[in-house]
Amino acid sequence: MGDQFRRWKTLLSWLKDSHGMQIDNENLLVECKYAPGAGKGLFAACPIPPNTALFTIPATAMINSRTLSKIYPPLQGRTLSPVQMISLHLLLYKPPTNGDSEDPLFGPFIDTMPKSFDSHPLVWSVAIELGIRNMIHYQNLLSTLPPSTSSSLHDLKSGFWKDWDAIRSYVTSRPTTSKIPACNAAHLDRFRKEDLGFKMDYTWAWLSVNTRCIYYRLDPLPSSSLNMTLCPILDFANHAPHDTHILPVLPPVSQPPVPTSGPGKRSKTLGGDYTFVSNCEGVISEDTELFLRYGAHSNRRLLVEYGFVNIWNEGDVHEGRFDGEVDVNDIVEACFMAKGLLGDQIREILEQEGYWGDWTLHSTPQPAHPSYRLVTALRLLHCTEDQIQNEIQSWKDVLLGEKDVISQTNEQLWKQTMLDICKTISSRATENLEKLDQRNSNGTMPEWYHWAMGNIQKLWLEELEVASCVANNIIDGVDF
Numbered sequence: 001m002g003d004q005f006r007r008w009k010t011l012l013s014w015l016k017d018s019h020g021m022q023i024d025n026e027n028l029l030v031e032c033k034y035a036p037g038a039g040k041g042l043f044a045a046c047p048i049p050p051n052t053a054l055f056t057i058p059a060t061a062m063i064n065s066r067t068l069s070k071i072y073p074p075l076q077g078r079t080l081s082p083v084q085m086i087s088l089h090l091l092l093y094k095p096p097t098n099g100d101s102e103d104p105l106f107g108p109f110i111d112t113m114p115k116s117f118d119s120h121p122l123v124w125s126v127a128i129e130l131g132i133r134n135m136i137h138y139q140n141l142l143s144t145l146p147p148s149t150s151s152s153l154h155d156l157k158s159g160f161w162k163d164w165d166a167i168r169s170y171v172t173s174r175p176t177t178s179k180i181p182a183c184n185a186a187h188l189d190r191f192r193k194e195d196l197g198f199k200m201d202y203t204w205a206w207l208s209v210n211t212r213c214i215y216y217r218l219d220p221l222p223s224s225s226l227n228m229t230l231c232p233i234l235d236f237a238n239h240a241p242h243d244t245h246i247l248p249v250l251p252p253v254s255q256p257p258v259p260t261s262g263p264g265k266r267s268k269t270l271g272g273d274y275t276f277v278s279n280c281e282g283v284i285s286e287d288t289e290l291f292l293r294y295g296a297h298s299n300r301r302l303l304v305e306y307g308f309v310n311i312w313n314e315g316d317v318h319e320g321r322f323d324g325e326v327d328v329n330d331i332v333e334a335c336f337m338a339k340g341l342l343g344d345q346i347r348e349i350l351e352q353e354g355y356w357g358d359w360t361l362h363s364t365p366q367p368a369h370p371s372y373r374l375v376t377a378l379r380l381l382h383c384t385e386d387q388i389q390n391e392i393q394s395w396k397d398v399l400l401g402e403k404d405v406i407s408q409t410n411e412q413l414w415k416q417t418m419l420d421i422c423k424t425i426s427s428r429a430t431e432n433l434e435k436l437d438q439r440n441s442n443g444t445m446p447e448w449y450h451w452a453m454g455n456i457q458k459l460w461l462e463e464l465e466v467a468s469c470v471a472n473n474i475i476d477g478v479d480f
């Protein structure tokens, strides 16, 4: 933590001297410290009363599409999205292994970002795809991911490569030299040759964006993709599933003024300094870690997007203390495939009605249950071929609340299929947990490898336990 402490101090000096941030004890109530199992974290530097400003980050110290737009203007009709622009900037100014970033604008901020993302599944997957050698541990980890996690990782990687393609054509589309000051001839060469090491550096840059950016209003449209930023200090905050100690204060947005001169005149309240306040009923005592809830994410999503999972203890799933979730898309799709042409016909109806896919099991709220979408799909799966038109009508009546069920037989059939699905989940989870036990016993692997194996193990245990709770409830005749 020695080097991290030095970087924290340098960051504070930069925020104060270059951006005028107030960092005295009255205005900065947090500090960066080592958070076991999570790298760095944000901690209370003093007792903090409820609803108290923790710190305010000056607008100029954040890395976003507004602070970077002059450096990466539209070129030959090509523009970069905020993710692409920030990733490109980090890539061009990635700190060397044992040194500091050369970025004259945001160097001390970039230096506080993680040195590597070895325990992140995107790194394993990209390294394997690029054929980087000696990556047996990456292969071991990838091959033990639950199918739904692999599928989410696949989707994430598609977005990652699309961003790479956009950045590469933005940078290399001009004749010989770059018009981007930060992009020198060596960078251009590495872009053109699609240098493997450079692509791994890009993985670091893109993951820094994906794991550290937060919502920040730069555009009046709340859902605009422009509304994101990297924000120093706040980006040390780790996630907790339920509590959020830190609340961002979004400045009120007035209607954009009617342009009086020139196009696109913007509301002045957008893109200002960013204040974060404490959100707790009582006083937060000194040295308590302050968490930021990243979202109501499942463990599968947390692992794929951020590289960690929420920790839970034995019994938490059964007792409903942990929001366990299993994605069963692959198993249910196979059930439809097994029905042949009838399965295709039913799939079409489910697609039209918006019930195809996103099928899950949940441990909370109790009783542990299949999602409504899943029950709805399984009911239609069990339509009988000779009665199909009548049963589709009954299925629609159930959706509209005009009928409780299609028929008692249909209820029994979908519940039996649900039990079979739970059995499939249990047996593949048991098999993979045994595999993980064997692989994890290899003591020569780096520490992060065992930590990552532990995360994957947690995912399989979650599948096992949620499936067992749902199966028990079906056997006990619980109504969902």
Ligand SMILES: C[S@@+](CC[C@H](N)C(=O)[O-])C[C@H]1O[C@@H](n2cnc3c(N)ncnc32)[C@H](O)[C@@H]1O
Binding pocket: 037, 038, 039, 040, 041, 113, 114, 211, 212, 235, 236, 237, 238, 239, 240, 305, 306, 307, 308, 309, 310
């Ligand atoms: C916004 S950063 C938080 C600061 C980060 N811990 C650091 O060292 O810079 C997000 C990253 O922190 C880690 N992280 C956040 N919450 C975590 C948690 N509850 N458990 C383990 N790791 C966590 C993950 O690596 C995640 O991608």
